[in-house]
Amino acid sequence: MIVIKKTRVMQTMPPFGIADDVDVVIKDDIITAVGKGAGDGLKADKIIDGMNKTVTAGxxxxxxxxxxxxxxxxxxxxxxxxxxxxxxxxxxxxxxxxxxxxxxxxxxxxxxxxxxxxxxxxxxxxxxxxxxxxxxxxxxxxxxxxxxxxxxxxxxxxxxxxxxxxxxxxxxxxxxxxxxxxxxxxxxxxxxxxxxxxxxxxxxxxxxxxxxxxxxxxxxxxxxxxxxxxxxxxxxxxxxxxxxxxxxxxxxxxxxxxxxxxxxxxxxxxxxxxxxxxxxxxxxxxxxxxxxxxxxxxxxxxxxxxxxxxxxxxxxxxxxxxxxxxxxxxxxxxxxxxxxxxxxxxEKYFDGKFGRVEKGYKADLNILDYRSPTPLVADNSSAHFVWGMSSNCVESVMVDGKLVMENRQFPGIDVSAIYARAAKVARRVWEKVDTIAP
Known part of the structure; x- marks a missing residue:
């Protein structure tokens, strides 16, 4: 079980909504609870401090x-x-x-x-x-x-x-x-x-x-x-x-x-x-x-x-x-x-519900480090998404209830080695493509 504590939840699927100072509880691949104090007293395998963070659906x-x-x-x-x-x-x-x-x-x-x-x-x-x-x-x-x-x-x-x-x-x-x-x-x-x-x-x-x-x-x-x-x-x-x-x-x-x-x-x-x-x-x-x-x-x-x-x-x-x-x-x-x-x-290809940070939905989530200088409420949340938020805000990502990126790091993956090898493969591919006639 993973609990994100005292965070802001922003719904990007209509109806748009903002919930401040709430907990998000994830068990296996499903969100089981969202609300103030929802994680209190639970024996979580991992607790994430969500203070000053914004949780959205992936x-x-x-x-x-x-x-x-x-x-x-x-x-x-x-x-x-x-x-x-x-x-x-x-x-x-x-x-x-x-x-x-x-x-x-x-x-x-x-x-x-x-x-x-x-x-x-x-x-x-x-x-x-x-x-x-x-x-x-x-x-x-x-x-x-x-x-x-x-x-x-x-x-x-x-x-x-x-x-x-x-x-x-x-x-x-x-x-x-x-x-x-x-x-x-x-x-x-x-x-x-x-x-x-x-x-x-x-x-x-x-x-x-x-x-x-x-x-x-x-x-x-x-x-x-x-x-x-x-x-x-x-x-x-x-x-x-x-x-x-x-x-x-x-x-x-x-x-x-x-x-x-x-x-x-x-x-x-x-x-x-x-x-x-x-x-x-x-x-x-x-x-x-x-x-x-x-x-x-x-x-x-x-x-x-x-x-x-x-x-x-x-x-x-x-x-x-x-x-x-x-x-x-x-x-x-x-x-x-x-x-x-x-x-x-x-949803046509995978079982379950997707797209909201809500009880019963799949835990495909983003944790954003987004500091808004203006009020962030349901009525203007989409404007914040377009005008304020960016991939620079993405701090952690969860897919199917698993943290695949945490604090901008990929657990268990040697990203530098992958990119280094990819560059060599790319060079080889380019050389081959250059010999291929249109």
């Missing part, structure tokens, strides 16, 4: 690319990147072909460590390594589990390198892992796909069968750029979402990503199926693909990074600022709500 990264973990500062020669397809071909589709088992493992370790350090307790990953498909998801899961982050992962089905052989291998890896991962404690599987413009109808049919057999949902990029929309109209004479619906891919445990150029009717159809939709503001800006003008119409909106790290405090700030720059009418509370809604997707 953040969820609604869409990540762990395979990009070793791309930071990547030094390779590359041709023009004047449109999105050129960006993919000159950069990301070369990187993923350079990944092997060791590179995938260290990518997972680095992304998991960075996420926990930033207060992100769950990452919804979307993986690609065309020259290392079979068992690659086990490697991603191994890194997640060793660090202690919760997550889902999947393999992005595509025909872009090796045609239907590659599609079949991707579907097989998704199905195998989604079934096997049900016995894992911290990691589950989804059925991944790159994007509709690199998946033929037969691939979508196979993915639908894998979803039905495993019970897992879809995780797919859609309409990140206008090219995906035009491709669908040209080759299939259908809107993207209609094509997905045709194969039964729109489920309430599925996740579509980006969606910048989906039309209003497509958004309405996604909403009617209860399908989740991840917004990735930084990535959209970085790739210069535009802005999702229908964002405020999305029912199950969550927030991801598209591989731009796992820092959701940073991501949320940029998402909010970009929204205001585009003339949007949402305020901090709307974006904090979208971030917290990621827990609804987590």
């Amino acid at each position: 953040n969820v990264c609604g869409h990540h690319h762990y395979y990009s973990g070793l791309s930071r500062g990547m030094l390779i020669s590359a041709g023009p990147q004047d449109d999105f397809i050129q960006v993919l071909k000159e950069w990301w589709w070369r990187l993923d072909r350079g990944l092997d088992e060791e590179a995938t493992y260290y990518s997972s370790l680095i992304c998991s460590l960075d996420a926990i350090a930033a207060g992100t307790t769950t990452c919804i990953d979307h993986h690609a390594s065309p020259n290392y498909i079979a068992n690659s998801l086990d490697t991603i899961a191994k890194g997640m589990e060793e660090v202690g982050v919760r997550g889902t992962t999947c393999y992005e089905v595509t025909d872009r390198n090796f045609g239907m052989k590659e599609v079949e291998a991707g579907v097989e890896e998704n199905l195998r892992f989604a079934k096997d991962a049900k016995s894992r404690k911290l990691v589950r599987g989804m059925v991944g796909g790159h994007a509709p413009f690199t998946i033929p109808d037969e691939g979508l049919r196979m993915m639908a069968e894998a979803m039905q057999e495993s019970g897992a949902g879809l995780h797919l990029h859609v309409a990140e750029d206008k090219y995906d929309v035009v491709h669908s109209h040209h080759h299939y004479n259908m809107d993207i979402v209609d094509r997905l619906e045709k194969f039964g891919l729109l489920t309430d445990n599925s996740l579509l990503v980006h969606g910048l150029y989906l039309n209003a009717a497509e958004i309405e159809k996604i909403n009617s199926h209860g399908t989740f939709f991840a917004h990735n503001a930084r990535s959209n800006m970085n790739n210069h693909v535009g802005y999702c003008q229908n964002l405020q119409k999305v029912k199950n909106l969550i927030i991801g990074t598209d591989g731009c790290g796992g820092n959701m405090f940073e991501e949320l700030k940029l998402a909010f600022f970009k929204h205001k720059d585009e003339g949007g009418s949402w305020w901090p509370g709307d974006f904090v709500t979208a971030l917290a809604r990621g827990n609804n997707l987590v």
